[in-house]
Amino acid sequence: MIEFHSVTKRFPDGTLAVDDFSLVLPSHKITVFVGTSGSGKTTLLRMINRMVDPTSGSIEIDGADIGTLEPVKLRRGIGYVMQNSGLLPHRRVIDNVATVPMLRGMPKKKARDEALHLLDTVGLDRSLANRYPSQLSGGQQQRVGVARGLAVNPNILLMDEPFGAVDPIVRAELQQELLRLQQELGKTVVFVTHDIDEAFLLGDQVVILRTGGKVAQVGSPAEILANPIDEFVATFVGADRGKRSLHLENHGDGDIVVDETGRLAGVLVGERSSAGSESKAGPRGPGASAQGGDSR
Amino acid sequence: MNFVTETVAWLIDPANWVGAGGIPTRLVQHLLFTLVTLVLAAVIAVPIGFLIGHTGRGRGLAVATSGAFRAIPTLGLLTLVALWVGIGLNAPYVALTVLAIPPILAGAYTGFEAIDRKIIDAARAVGMSEAQIVLKVELPLGLPLLIGGLRSATLQVVATATLAAYVADFGLGRYLFEGLRIRDYGEMLGGSILVILLAIVLEGVFALAQKLVVPRGVTAGLPTDIRDGSSRSRPAMESTIKEGTSHVRNE
Numbered sequence: 001m002i003e004f005h006s007v008t009k010r011f012p013d014g015t016l017a018v019d020d021f022s023l024v025l026p027s028h029k030i031t032v033f034v035g036t037s038g039s040g041k042t043t044l045l046r047m048i049n050r051m052v053d054p055t056s057g058s059i060e061i062d063g064a065d066i067g068t069l070e071p072v073k074l075r076r077g078i079g080y081v082m083q084n085s086g087l088l089p090h091r092r093v094i095d096n097v098a099t100v101p102m103l104r105g106m107p108k109k110k111a112r113d114e115a116l117h118l119l120d121t122v123g124l125d126r127s128l129a130n131r132y133p134s135q136l137s138g139g140q141q142q143r144v145g146v147a148r149g150l151a152v153n154p155n156i157l158l159m160d161e162p163f164g165a166v167d168p169i170v171r172a173e174l175q176q177e178l179l180r181l182q183q184e185l186g187k188t189v190v191f192v193t194h195d196i197d198e199a200f201l202l203g204d205q206v207v208i209l210r211t212g213g214k215v216a217q218v219g220s221p222a223e224i225l226a227n228p229i230d231e232f233v234a235t236f237v238g239a240d241r242g243k244r245s246l247h248l249e250n251h252g253d254g255d256i257v258v259d260e261t262g263r264l265a266g267v268l269v270g271e272r273s274s275a276g277s278e279s280k281a282g283p284r285g286p287g288a289s290a291q292g293g294d295s296r
Numbered sequence: 297m298n299f300v301t302e303t304v305a306w307l308i309d310p311a312n313w314v315g316a317g318g319i320p321t322r323l324v325q326h327l328l329f330t331l332v333t334l335v336l337a338a339v340i341a342v343p344i345g346f347l348i349g350h351t352g353r354g355r356g357l358a359v360a361t362s363g364a365f366r367a368i369p370t371l372g373l374l375t376l377v378a379l380w381v382g383i384g385l386n387a388p389y390v391a392l393t394v395l396a397i398p399p400i401l402a403g404a405y406t407g408f409e410a411i412d413r414k415i416i417d418a419a420r421a422v423g424m425s426e427a428q429i430v431l432k433v434e435l436p437l438g439l440p441l442l443i444g445g446l447r448s449a450t451l452q453v454v455a456t457a458t459l460a461a462y463v464a465d466f467g468l469g470r471y472l473f474e475g476l477r478i479r480d481y482g483e484m485l486g487g488s489i490l491v492i493l494l495a496i497v498l499e500g501v502f503a504l505a506q507k508l509v510v511p512r513g514v515t516a517g518l519p520t521d522i523r524d525g526s527s528r529s530r531p532a533m534e535s536t537i538k539e540g541t542s543h544v545r546n547e
Contacts, residue, residue, distance in 0.1 A: 051421055076423030086418025090436050090511030100422050132513030148422065 001027045002048060002156065002188065007057035009043055009213070017043040018054070018213030025205070027155070030182060030189040032203035034196055034236075040213030041192045045158050048190060049078045061156070076104055079149030079157040079187070083164045085141040087133040087148070093119070094129040097147045104152060111151075118147040123177060139170035146178075150185070157187045163198070175201055196237055200225070208233055302482025303489065312486075317470070319490065326467040326494065330454045333389060337396035337449060342442070345404020349438065350430055358405065362398035370395050370456050378463045388460035395456055396449040403445015407438025439509045447502035454495045458487075468494070 002025040009018040017040040025031040033041035046052040047059055050071040059066050066074055087096045097115035102108060119126055122143040133141055142162060149157055163171045175198065182189060193199055199206050200221040208216040208224065210232055217229045225244060228234035238244050246265050248255045255268040306312060313319050348354045370391050378387035411434060419433045420426075458469030471487025474480070 046421075049421060051417075072423055072425050074423075075421060080418070080421045082414070082418055082421065084414055086414055086421070088415065088419065088433060088513075090513045092513070099424075103423055103428065134513060 001025065001062055002190070003060045004044070004047075005058045005060070007044075007047065007054045007059060009040070009047065009052060010055045016212050018047075021057070021213055021215065023207065023215070023218065025188065025190060027188045028186040029204035030191055030202050031205045031207065032191045032193060032199040033207050033209060034193055034199035034203075035209030035216075036194060036211070038211050039209035041194075041209050042160055043213065044209075045160055045190055045192045048156070048158055049075045049080060051075075076100055076152060077154055077156075079152065079154040081142075081145045081149040081157065081159045081162045083161040085133065085145035087141060087144055089133055092130050092132055093124075093136070093144050096133065096144060097151050099148065100152050115147070115151065118150055119144075121150065121181070122147045137170075138166045139174060142166055142170075142174060143177075146181075150181075155188055157189045159189060159191045161192055161194070164193070164195075171198075178202060200237075208236060299481050299485055302480075303485040306480075306482040306486040307489070322466075322468050322470060323490065323494065326454070326457055326469075326491070329385070329388070329392075329457050329460060329467055330450065330498075333392045333396055333453050333457070334400075334446065334450060336389065336393045337400050337453075338446065340393070341397045341400040342404050345401045345442075345445075346408065346430060346434070348401075349405035349408025350426070350434060352409075355405065358401060362401055365394055365398050368394060371459055371462070374459055374462060383463050385460065385464050385466060387463050388457070388466075391459070392453050392456060396453050399448040399452065400442075400445045403442045403448070404438070407441030407445075408434045410441060411437045436511050437514070439511075440506055443502060443506045443509055447499070447506065450498050450502060451495055454498055455491060458491060 004021050004023045004025075007018055007021045008016075010016050019040075021040075021044065033044055035041045043052055047054055048061075048066070050066060050069070053067070087093075088099070091099070094112055094115045097118055098106075098108070098111035101111040101114065106114075116126055116129060119129060124140060124143050124147070128136065128140065133144065136144065142165075145162065149159070163174050166174065178189075179202065191199075191202055193202075199208075203221060205218065206221055206224055207218050210216045216236070217224055217233045224233065225237060228237060245260050246257045247260075248268060249258055256264060257266045257268055259265050315321070344358070348358050373394060374387055374391040377390045381387055381390075415437070416429060416433060419429050424432065457467055458472055460466045461469030461473045468487050468491050471483050471490070475482070475484030475487060
């Protein structure tokens, strides 16, 4: 469990990135910080592994104030996945994955063995192990980044717009992979994105931020969609544009779901689920869910 | 007799190739002097350059100071130091170390600065200590530019080391000063040619070294680069991320 207590961050140039932010991030769940640039979402994420220290307030991980922990040691216990993978270009894939365990004193051979297993875990072929990052596609690099983040078997995984730089098809693939991994591993994931659809797809808890690191609304995707707290949130999640107000049209063989402008959003399969019982396991494209229609 | 025949005559005269004042001895002296000077300059400049490159602080000061160092006339400094410490090799060591510091310093910090900040940031975020970032990330990735700085320093030192003979009976410069004194232009030109040849050889060695120290992951844009060990050269920090295989077909 990660707890923010009245955390404020003002950068030396005077920018107020985060203003009096308090939140509990439950264990074994995915919490997504979503907002436009300048909303302080990345700053919030980077405060968890002390890449940024708060100006005031405190952050606790499982009850321990991280301000009292040594940053390097703290970071070695937290998985970190960033945009553009952040892999070391001069090290082979396998050595990139084995980097942190070796920093923690694991013998090289063992670290490499475990790195191979991690490549399996993230769905990469072992034949890529001896390639350099520059020889991989963007999506493959991102998978290596996830493998590296998992290498020390951390309880916490920080993901800073990890899928922001890959094309939409690969992104969708990686998102599903992350959900699959999360079902297996049950990490406490903190995920930063500016993409509201990604936030709703991945998040158990979604935190919508407005400029200056102020919380606009916190809740499950369903709660936020059903009850946008104000106009800002409604605009942000797209509820005001009709993008999410879906309805059914019958087309002979089956029902299709269309949005307010009549554009096709998906098809309705199976029975209509009752509100709130939405489950992680099912296909959950935010646009394809009948949930949005119910809320209108 | 013109200069060319005089020079050739001087170069092939067996008498010039033996003894304490012979070409091999002076060549070795010159080379050793150059190497020692480079080591001295590197010991001073590399740690400072790494510190500047790693922290991003003090760059302005370094640029200004190296600029001032570059502006110092080496012959003047040499004379000044010689007046102070006396005749011998100490004065040339000091003067040429001062000459060699700016390019090495610049090579050291630009090498670090040229690295994508995201790589450094990621290294820190996964838990590398500052020392580990320097040794395991910045040093290997910045090495090509550092070698470039050493290369440029070497060229300057090997040429300017002729001045050592101004205050000591030492190195290839001796032929220049002696030839000038006794109006033996063949000897002067011969000595110069030897210096030039030495410079070219060292230049070649460094060019090779610079190529070899580029990390393979940085040069390897294509799988074939590893397998056939081709020495395709690419700028050290060029982004070589290529998607798909169209690149292979184009080659």
